[in-house]
Amino acid sequence: MALTSVYADEGFVxxxxxxxxxxxxxxxxxxGFEIGCRDLxxxxxxxxxxxxxxxxxxxxxxxxxxxxxxxxxxxxxSKAIGQAVKAAMEAGIPFFxxxxxxxxxxxxxxxxxxxxxxxxxxxxxxxxLLQGKYHGLAKGKILEIMGNPAQDVxxxxxxxxxxxxxxxxxxxxxxxxxxxxxxxxxxxxxxxxTANPDIDAIYFHAxxxxxxxxxxxxxxxxxxxxxxxxxxIFIVGIDGNPMALDYIRKGFIDGDMIQPLREYGKFIVPxxxxxxxxxxxxxxxxxxxxxxxxxxxxxxVVDTPHGLVVKMKTYYVDKHNVDDPTLWGxxxxxxxxxxxxx
Amino acid sequence: MEQVTEELSDTDVxxxxxxxxxxxxxxxxxxxxxVFIIFGIIFVPGFKNWLNFRNILLHSSILGVLAIGESLCxxxxxxxxxxxxxxxxxxxxxxxxxxxxxxxxxxxxxMLFIGLGAGFLNGILIRKIKLNAFVATLIxxxxxxxxxxxxxxxxxxxxxxxxxxxxxxxTIKGFPIQIxxxxxxxxxxxxxxxxxxxxxxxxxxxxNEVAAYNSGINTDKxxxxxxxxxxxxxxxxxxxxxxxxxxxxxxxxxxxxxxxMSAAIIGGISLHGGIGNxxxxxxxxxxxxxxxxxxxxxxxxxxxxxxxRALLLLIAVLLDTIKRRLxxxx
Numbered sequence: 001m002a003l004t005s006v007y008a009d010e011g012f013v014x015x016x017x018x019x020x021x022x023x024x025x026x027x028x029x030x031x032g033f034e035i036g037c038r039d040l041x042x043x044x045x046x047x048x049x050x051x052x053x054x055x056x057x058x059x060x061x062x063x064x065x066x067x068x069x070x071x072x073x074x075x076x077x078s079k080a081i082g083q084a085v086k087a088a089m090e091a092g093i094p095f096f097x098x099x100x101x102x103x104x105x106x107x108x109x110x111x112x113x114x115x116x117x118x119x120x121x122x123x124x125x126x127x128x129l130l131q132g133k134y135h136g137l138a139k140g141k142i143l144e145i146m147g148n149p150a151q152d153v154x155x156x157x158x159x160x161x162x163x164x165x166x167x168x169x170x171x172x173x174x175x176x177x178x179x180x181x182x183x184x185x186x187x188x189x190x191x192x193x194t195a196n197p198d199i200d201a202i203y204f205h206a207x208x209x210x211x212x213x214x215x216x217x218x219x220x221x222x223x224x225x226x227x228x229x230x231x232x233i234f235i236v237g238i239d240g241n242p243m244a245l246d247y248i249r250k251g252f253i254d255g256d257m258i259q260p261l262r263e264y265g266k267f268i269v270p271x272x273x274x275x276x277x278x279x280x281x282x283x284x285x286x287x288x289x290x291x292x293x294x295x296x297x298x299x300x301v302v303d304t305p306h307g308l309v310v311k312m313k314t315y316y317v318d319k320h321n322v323d324d325p326t327l328w329g330x331x332x333x334x335x336x337x338x339x340x341x342x
Numbered sequence: 343m344e345q346v347t348e349e350l351s352d353t354d355v356x357x358x359x360x361x362x363x364x365x366x367x368x369x370x371x372x373x374x375x376x377v378f379i380i381f382g383i384i385f386v387p388g389f390k391n392w393l394n395f396r397n398i399l400l401h402s403s404i405l406g407v408l409a410i411g412e413s414l415c416x417x418x419x420x421x422x423x424x425x426x427x428x429x430x431x432x433x434x435x436x437x438x439x440x441x442x443x444x445x446x447x448x449x450x451x452x453m454l455f456i457g458l459g460a461g462f463l464n465g466i467l468i469r470k471i472k473l474n475a476f477v478a479t480l481i482x483x484x485x486x487x488x489x490x491x492x493x494x495x496x497x498x499x500x501x502x503x504x505x506x507x508x509x510x511x512x513t514i515k516g517f518p519i520q521i522x523x524x525x526x527x528x529x530x531x532x533x534x535x536x537x538x539x540x541x542x543x544x545x546x547x548x549x550n551e552v553a554a555y556n557s558g559i560n561t562d563k564x565x566x567x568x569x570x571x572x573x574x575x576x577x578x579x580x581x582x583x584x585x586x587x588x589x590x591x592x593x594x595x596x597x598x599x600x601x602x603m604s605a606a607i608i609g610g611i612s613l614h615g616g617i618g619n620x621x622x623x624x625x626x627x628x629x630x631x632x633x634x635x636x637x638x639x640x641x642x643x644x645x646x647x648x649x650x651r652a653l654l655l656l657i658a659v660l661l662d663t664i665k666r667r668l669x670x671x672x
Binding site: 021186188192247 | 518
């Protein structure tokens with residue numbers, strides 16, 4: 001059964017399937033898509049799967065039944081989503097994903113950040129900081145606070161980091177799972193720092209851990225030594241939200257890898273529109289996409305069995321460039337629009 | 343004549359033995375805690391350290407406060423699923439109010455009243471609207487969590503005023519206030535539970551609600567008060583949480599319900615109501631904290647943590663069944 005768009009001449013309608021909207025990350029990703037649609041005069045219908053793979057399938061069936069022109073999803077389960085992809089294809093509705101890819105089925109485009117690369121860059125940043133402390137020697141003890149080790153995001157952010165840091169035999173890494181829970185992160189730092197007072201650095205998988213890390217250091221050491229002070233523990237991680245930028249400015253943490261959360265949606269919406277109007281030729285070609293002035297480019301485009309994948313760069317921010325106005329953490333949501341980097 | 347005397351002492355011996363078994367079972371959780379501590383001292387590097395013991399108590403403080411409220415609900419034969427959500431909601435509201443420059447003391451009082459109101463609502467839904475505890479507290483669990491999420495749009499509020507954080511992160515002569523508070527609350531509520539008429543009513547209602555009602559106890563009042571206490575304690579736990587993390591997020595307390603219930607049940611409080619006391623719950627809280635502390639110190643794969651907890655919960659539930667059966671015969 002092929003469904004054609006009901007709003008043929010009124011403009012497009014896109015369906016957006018969120019895996020859950022209960023965290024800042026997903027909210028920003030959804031906002032990015034919504035803003036992309038808004039600025040191009042496209043109507044956007046959003047569904048929330050509330051962290052349930054089965055509900056996401058039903059959400060997408062609902063979007064298909066409403067006859068949307070295209071569907072963009074952040075898969076809750078990259079395998080289970082295959083069914084939804086199939087259903088959409090059979091209905092003649094092109095399927096896109098952002099933030100995460102699919103492990104089953106073929107979508108038109110996937111836009112995401114390179115979590116592995118982000119972790120590798122964070123690893124390099126910490127190696128540099130350790131070398132600075134130890135007069136050129138890459139040595140020291142790092143505590144890694146992981147996300148939920150069962151999820152691919154945490155696995156990639158772990159692997160990318162370890163693959164870089166393990167090349168230096170004098171660097172030791174202690175990895176503990178925080179399950180994306182701030183209080184768990186607090187307890188991890190509390191316990192590990194007490195047993196290992198010689199911890200030189202902490203690497204965290206998400207900004208939500210930051211407050212707990214700082215307070216736990218305070219609880220164990222009695223005070224908190226800021227960036228540049230004697231006894232400071234290097235702290236680097238991934239995400240780039242306004243809270244993290246604030247902590248960088250205040251000298252509490254050293255750096256953060258900025259994940260271009262709002263960019264996925266803003267980038268993909270024009271391509272979806274172009275694909276609907278002109279077909280395959282409008283899609284990006286495998287290779288690099290360069291965008292002057294944007295810290296998230298060049299993006300790498302790869303053709304895979306699961307569709308075209310666009311991997312945006314993540315960008316290391318420390319006290320030197322924390323006030324860069326193009327960082328999403330520095331742009332309030334109300335001010336966001338499609339072309340913010342020109 | 344001789345035969346009669348022998349029979350009497352035989353029953354005597356049996357009674358004495360049963361009493362001894364019950365005595366052990368009631369304190370079993372502390373025996374398990376002891377075993378784990380010995381295990382930790384021998385096998386876990388970094389465990390044998392005064393600072394680490396302090397850390398274990400820090401792991402326990404917030405969970406402990408929640409376990410008190412949850413235990414009281416369990417003792418009446420009910421349970422409260424909304425404790426984590428009330429914690430988060432009170433935390434978010436407290437942080438927002440504090441950011442508007444409202445003095446910390448007033449903010450704290452407002453937070454406690456939010457918890458009181460939320461708990462009272464649970465009680466009303468269960469006793470006056472006649473929803474069962476699961477449905478009622480499930481609804482409020484979703485409602486408070488959703489409201490907290492909606493108010494701040496998933497964002498975290500960070501950098502809170504000193505006064506608001508005092509109870510959660512302050513120390514007296516180096517010893518964390520949150521631990522002192524948690525222990526004091528346990529002592530206070532334990533005494534209230536075992537030495538007051540209201541405490542006795544809680545047990546009677548939990549053991550047999552119909553009999554309680556028939557003997558003139560206002561069962562509605564008892565249960566509504568218990569849920570109000572649980573709500574207030576949840577908000578207080580929220581205060582401790584935002585204090586020790588110096589930030590408020592609508593996601594706080596998402597997983598803590600399971601731990602609070604596990605602690606109470608593993609400690610020896612019966613799911614059916616009427617059996618157990620708060621010292622047992624404290625034992626359960628300390629045990630869970632020791633386990634999570636050991637897992638942070640030892641290089642175990644994270645997947646084992648859940649398995650160990652599941653096994654302990656199984657043992658505890660089995661003990662619970664045996665204990666119930668034994669007590670029935672008294």
